[in-house]
Amino acid sequence: MAYQFDFSSLSGYGDLLAKGAGLTVSLTVVGGLAGVAIGIAGAWARSRPVPVLAPVVAAYVEVIRNTPFLVQLFFLFFGLPALGIKLGEFQAAALAMVVNLGAYSTEIIRAGVQSIPRGQIEAAMSLAMTPLQIFRHVVLIPALKKIWPALSSQVVIVMLGSSVCSQIAAEELTFAANFIQSRNFRAFEVYFVVTALYLALSILLRWLLSRLGQALFERRRHG
Amino acid sequence: MPLVDLIGIHKSFGTNPVLRGIDLSVHEGQVVALIGRSGSGKSTLLRTINGLEHIDDGVISVDGEKIDARDTDLRALRLKVGMVFQQFNLFPHLTAAENVMLAPKVVKKAPQAELRALAVEMLEKVGLGDRLDHYPDQLSGGQQQRVAIARSLAMRPRVLLCDEVTSALDPELVAEVLAVVRKLADDGMTLIMVTHEMRFAREVCDQLVFMHQGRIHESGPPEQVFSAPQTEELRQFLGGIG
Structure with missing residues (x-):
């Protein structure tokens, strides 16, 4: 009793899949940009001997890294309304991804910051630069360069993790897949195609991040 | 009035006193070398002059900019004091x-x-x-x-601090760096340097400061310090590197 593959059963759902993929990309762009921005700010805060800020950031990082993404998402979407804060599906999904990537990238970027030799920071201090100027001009770019592959992987992980957002009815790619297979009962075909789409998105995202890294860290040629 | 004036500088790392009351005046255009064994406090002293090491007691004044142990914003001082490090730190x-x-x-x-x-x-x-x-x-x-x-x-900067600027270099590269430092001295730059290049110090410096156990043990013009050391410690130091 051989299973009859029928990819034509997906015809008519192209728009839905495209829309889902579009939302996955949107979530990844928002989550990636804002999450890495938080990571940079968090790494800066943890590198400073500020009495309150550093422990607060440390607590944020530990809470997020030691709880499941799905629970974080449910907390934002189902929990916060109890406090009068109602978020839409996209808002809750995007915020959960920002908060999640923010914590992981804080740790990743912090490792890069710590790898900068003390002497370079002292040289910048001796040039009368402020701590913020030193972080921005002396520490940040070499630190990002060191951890760029790890940070890129984390952004891809967060993109793939966005599939969980289907659980709060954010209509991203996995939501579209679940919806389609509930209509045509063609689970193999649907998830086969969606797997291929995620794979393509991941490869594209890694390629873009690698190009971005080259642009950020590339040296100009000289004679 | 001296360009750089250090008065009663004290500094400890934990319970270990490194600088035990340093007084040193450097006038504009002077070239001063700090010499002494490793651990004598010469690098630490140099680093206090632009605030890379906080002092526990004393007053540092550079071109009218004064700081003491309570000051935390040292950028006004650092605008007047340049520093070159052993490891380049580019x-x-x-x-x-x-x-x-x-x-x-x-x-x-x-x-x-x-x-x-x-x-x-x-x-x-x-x-x-x-x-x-x-x-x-x-x-x-x-x-x-x-x-x-x-x-x-x-x-x-009004004064340039040089912390063993040739110590990390291969021997054949030392001369080109020393030539630049010598040119700065000839142009009238005020220089305070920690160095092990005794011949260079003898030729270029106006004053040699010999540090021993966190104090200035002996100081004077190079000829005097090299040819007529007053203390046994300096004689041993000069003999040891002879």
């Missing part, structure tokens, strides 16, 4: 010219048009006018140290 992601331009750009907000000219002027001064767009790892150790000197000079 910023690896920036070219030689960008290394020189960074602090004038972000600290002094110098206009873009002036920055490149400043970089050219400073790098030509150290003989690297043809290496503007090279990155640190494309330069030899001696060239890197000369860029570091140019980077300090670009902030137009």
Whole structure:
């Protein structure tokens, strides 16, 4: 009793899949940009001997890294309304991804910051630069360069993790897949195609991040 | 009035006293070498003069800018004091010219048009006018140290601190760096240097300061210090490196 593959059963759902993929990309762009921005700010805060800020950031990082993404998402979407804060599906999904990537990238970027030799920071201090100027001009770019592959992987992980957002009815790619297979009962075909789409998105995202890294860290040629 | 005036400088690392009451005056245009065994406190003393080490007691004054143990914002002092390090400490992601331009750009907000000219002027001064767009790892150790000197000079400091600037260099690269330091001295730059280059110190310095166990043990013009050391410790030190 051989299973009859029928990819034509997906015809008519192209728009839905495209829309889902579009939302996955949107979530990844928002989550990636804002999450890495938080990571940079968090790494800066943890590198400073500020009495309150550093422990607060440390607590944020530990809470997020030691709880499941799905629970974080449910907390934002189902929990916060109890406090009068109602978020839409996209808002809750995007915020959960920002908060999640923010914590992981804080740790990743912090490792890069710590790898900068003390002497370079002292040289910048001796040039009368402020701590913020030193972080921005002396520490940040070499630190990002060191951890760029790890940070890129984390952004891809967060993109793939966005599939969980289907659980709060954010209509991203996995939501579209679940919806389609509930209509045509063609689970193999649907998830086969969606797997291929995620794979393509991941490869594209890694390629873009690698190009971005080259642009950020590339040296100009000289004679 | 001295350009640099240190009064009663004390500094401990934990319970270990490193500087035990240093008084030192350096006048404009003077070249002073701090000599002594490792652990005698000479590098620490140098680092207190631009606030890289906080002092526990005493007063540091440079060109009218005074700080004591309570001060935490040391940037006004650092604007007057340049420093060159043993390990060069160039910023690896920036070219030689960008290394020189960074602090004038972000600290002094110098206009873009002036920055490149400043970089050219400073790098030509150290003989690297043809290496503007090279990155640190494309330069030899001696060239890197000369860029570091140019980077300090670009902030137009009143005094330049040199912390064993040739100690990390291969022997054949020492001379090119010392030639630059000598030229700065000849041009009237006020220099305070920690050095093990005794012949250089003898030829270039106006005053040698011998440190021993966190104190200035003996000091004077090089001829006097080398030919007629007054204390047994200095005699042993000079004999040991002879």
